[in-house]
Amino acid sequence: MKAVFNFLSQPQISFTMTIILFIVAIQKMEFFASKKFGWILLFGTLAFFGWGMTDSVFFGTMSWPDNIPIGILIAIVLWSTWFSLHKGVENDKRIAAGEPPLEGTPENREKVWAWPNLVYTELFAIIACTIFLVAWAIIFKAPLEEPANPTWAPNPAKAPWYFLGLQEMLVYFDPWMAGVVLPVLIIVGLVAIPYLDINPKGNGYYTFRERKFAISSFLFGWLVLWIFLIIVGTFLRGPNWTFYGPFEFWDHHKVVAENNINLSEIFWIKLFNTGLPKNIFLREIAGILLSVGYLFGSIPLITKFWGKRYLEGMGKVRYYLMIILMLTMFSLPIKMYLRWLINLKYIIFMPEFELNI
């Protein structure tokens, strides 16, 4: 059983399963947002962790003071996602039946005093949080280590937990991309959302159907590309950043075969059986064409088969900005799959310009 879980949690398999699950969930949201599924989710998760904790390796990883926030994060993310979707689906049903959403009923629109209704309860929250943090700090001591030794780095050397998604991206991307370009685009994209999204629906109430595209694409980026990667980076990456299953002992000597090659090498050497051209642009021509084609050439195709509706609704500038942001976001899973399928290292490999994509 543990071996099955170890096998299933390999990035390529678990990532694929997560994507499939995500798509199914979006399609069958009525079921996934139902109370029934909520209970299944709760007991399923509890059962899995309860059973997992009987394993010393699993227990060790989960209860490591560094990793406890991730456990809390999993619980909170699962609950809040399910809760908001549940509310959204409820409202969708009401809207379909011609009723206003729950938040729009007259008794829910009544106004109340900020004091004590808001300020007092905020004070409660502050006290409760302080209690929680103090207790946490006492029970789980800060995992401080000995003074930093430049000749004796910890292995694995892990970033703070909230950066572990980014660190996981480093497996697939050049540091320049994973560490600078993509994070900047994530922030830019998040900032841009209010300007791109001009759908007035869902304002002040939960809904899913009315904002299906927006919610789905956000949740894909958030759950699949961020939370999932943090979980992988926290629990499933051990010494040498090698993958370890949740029940697998972190053996420092584990060896995995990883020989990655660049697209230029596949193109020129494997395909054309010649050496690499001296001219770097010629050498990387396949990658450049592919990248440019992906980012710009694909836009008309997308528009033709899928985006017309949005182009009309949003206007050109918003639409193209959105498409480019979306394409950038999807470049992450695409690169991941390319790595898994054909051991691809870089699509464009130009260390001369520090441009490795």
Added chain:
Amino acid sequence: MKKNEPGMAYNTKTLNKVFAVLSVVFLFVVIWMVLDDFIRPWKAVQIQSLEVKKKVLAEKIASMEKGIDGDKLRATKKEIEQAKIALKEKEDIIEKLNEELEEASKKVYVKNMNKGIVSSQKNATQFNYEHALDVYGPKATKTKKYKSKLDLYNNQFIEVSDELKALQSNEKEIIAKIKEAKKALTESEKELDQLVGAKDRLVGALDRTKKDPVWLLRNAPFLDFLDPTIKITQIVSDKVNDDRYFQHVPSVSRCTTCHVFIDQKGYEDQPQPFKTHPKIDTLAIGLNSAHPMKEFGCVSCHQGEGHRVNDFNSVAHIPQNEEQKHEWMKKYHWHEPHKIPKPMYRLQDTEAACIKCHKDEVRIPMAAKANEGRKLIETYGCYGCHKIDGIAGWEKLDKPGPNLQKIKAKVSKNWIKNWIWSPHSFNPKSKMPAFFGQVNNSKPEFMKKNAAEVNAMGEYLYAKSRESKPILKYAGGNKERGKELISKVGCVGCHMVEGLDEQWNLPQNRKGTYLTGTGSKVDPDWLVSWLKKPSHYDATSVMPSFRLTDKDANDMAAYLLSLKNKKFEQLEFQDLNRDVRDELLVEYFSQFETIAAAQKKLATLKDHERTMELGRRSINKYGCGSCHHIDGFKDAVKIGPELTKVGSKPVEQFGFGHQKVEHARHAWIEAHLVEPARWDIGVPKPFKDLNKMPNFYLTETESKKITTYLLGLVDDKVPAQGMHKLTANKKLAEKGKEVVLKYNCQGCHKIDGWGGYIQAAYEDDLNQGPPWLVSEGHRVQSDWLYKFLREVHPIRNYLKVRMPSFNFSNEELNSLVAYFQADAEQGHFEEPIELVEWKPGEKAAAKKLWDELACTSCHTEGFNNETPQAPNLHFAKKRLRKSWIHKWLSNPMAIQEYTVMPDFWEGGKTSALDGVLGNDPKAQMEAITKLILEFSYDRSPVPFKADGQVKNAL
């Protein structure tokens, strides 16, 4: 559902309740936080220590009370009572005197104040006056005004001082009167104090261990920052640094926080952590010990995280054995320390810590185990393959194995091959380790390859061997006489020999090889020639000549040749498997070339060339050249990993393979030394990558000793003030000790307490063994020592054991002489032995002493024909220092505890002969010394001839 008030989402009462609950919980959490911060394991230990202290103090007080003379105490108390009664009669007078004293003291106080005021005014005016004098001149009004003022104050000051003196003497008088009145009482009280004062002070100390309300207050939470009694104590030592990677900081030891009584005697029997340091007076902690606690702290020797006091584990305590480990796991939840570069040494490894500061010493005082570890490393020649830098003496040591440059003359080719294949089946005490037949290379396919390598190496050594003609032919001899010679002449100072009486086989003496099966090994002519003159066969050998006659050599050879190893003799090493040889060569050649090219290269080589090539490469592979002189391998690199810093190597960098060995430096090294190939078990390695560290078949004790030493080879940067600095003389001495080490002088001689392993054979009569060298540089003249070491001459003709003739270089000779001279703090020049000048009557007295003390009954030579039992005194003048003769006469046992020389003057204090020279021991000794110097010759004895003809041969 109850409707809320308008404008309210919640019920206010409910909100208040929630707030109340949260506040209470918050309060508890805050209290919890404070307590969590306040309650520390070390505090419990310190509180417990108070109880321990109470117990120990109470015991001490009880034992002191027993020691007090009860009668005397009662008498003294009675005296006090009587004195008090007597005093009561004088009560009125004393009362009056006390009043007077009070009055007088008051006056003195007031006068003293007045004097201070006048004095300050006087000084200020003096300054103004001097200033005015300087600026305005003596005639200015200002100056004059100050002058008159100053005169006034001066007069006042004199007056006041005088009055004060009068008052003070009055006060003194009154005090004296009171004292006189109370005299009887004071004296009795003093007596009482002498009787019980020490005890009372202990009672006071016991009182201070009480946990009264003040104590509670001082140690209460929130208040304990003011002046707590329960607190962390620490010693910061700049002798050893803590490496904080970007910064080296003085080491911090907070160990005394729990080990409260480590520096206090009287707690020797307490359980840890309350024990007194076991070596408090000699080695460490004590103020007069070699390493006082206040200067060195704790971690400088014990290592560990001395600044941590969180709990038992944070310090990185390391248990000394499994038993203690389990005990600690139960008691302290002990676990292996994580990520700690320098955990504490196990108790038995603590001596490792000596090495980092005592690098310049060949032997470290008080570090018996580390010294033994070092000796084993020298015995087995670890330094041959492993570079170990910075250890005094190891650059001087020659290669540990025998010279193979002329091996052809010594042993047969077949013997070599069998020997290489398995040295221990020929010689179970072999120092040559076993490379083959180990746990990692015993598979048939590996054995086949190994056999080819051994074959090739044997062929190579034989083919490259130079010629060596023996200087003697073996002519047969008397085996029994040879055996006795071997026992008694001194061979056993370095060698163990099969078949000798147990008395002569000393397991400590392993400088030379264990001589067993010699008859099945060497060429007889080679053996006699070697015994006769080792330098003929090998000029680099440290084996000395014993100046044997041809007969001696033949007899000894006869015995050695009678030692046979029949089983080994019959072994016929398998023929060279040419296919395997070629296969191995191709593997070598194809390291940087394709297999086809390698095969082509192989084809160009003839059969013999191929064997030679494999032989050469195999010798390189196994590092034979690290331990043996082999032509063509002069500059062979050391094949083992460097061990200079092995004691600091991170545990993660040790390969534990699949072995169930505790993950700790000491555990790995110990396991490795006992079975070096173990790490290959279960690892599918190709032939060429197999672990090559050979098996020395060390015992566990040996491996533990070596481990202790290796653990001390650390990369700590010890600051200059922490390094043990040697004086100029000691430095010279250490240099000399390196030569001693090379030639194993300490195998026979006990040099100032070091070595003398052969002495065990002379337990019955140490006088018959090699003499101890105690402060030898003071005993003998440097010039004589130099000449003697170069050309040995007879001293103690009554000894069977011989001082051999070594092949010292001039530099080594000088170094040795300088060693003894410097170590005994003797100057470069001799004290001049002047012409003997007699005082009137002194010579007659000397002769009388000489006869009376019967010196010639032992120092017979030149006086009578009795068998001598002591050196010939006719050669004393050139050999001994005069001041040493004095020292020797005054107390011979203090120099050589085993000597038969009587202590005529009983420690130099009493007279040897009544009535001679005014019973003055010094004068008597001086007279005897003069007499000896007078009849002494102006030369040393004639040196032995190289080929023996020694008088004392059996």
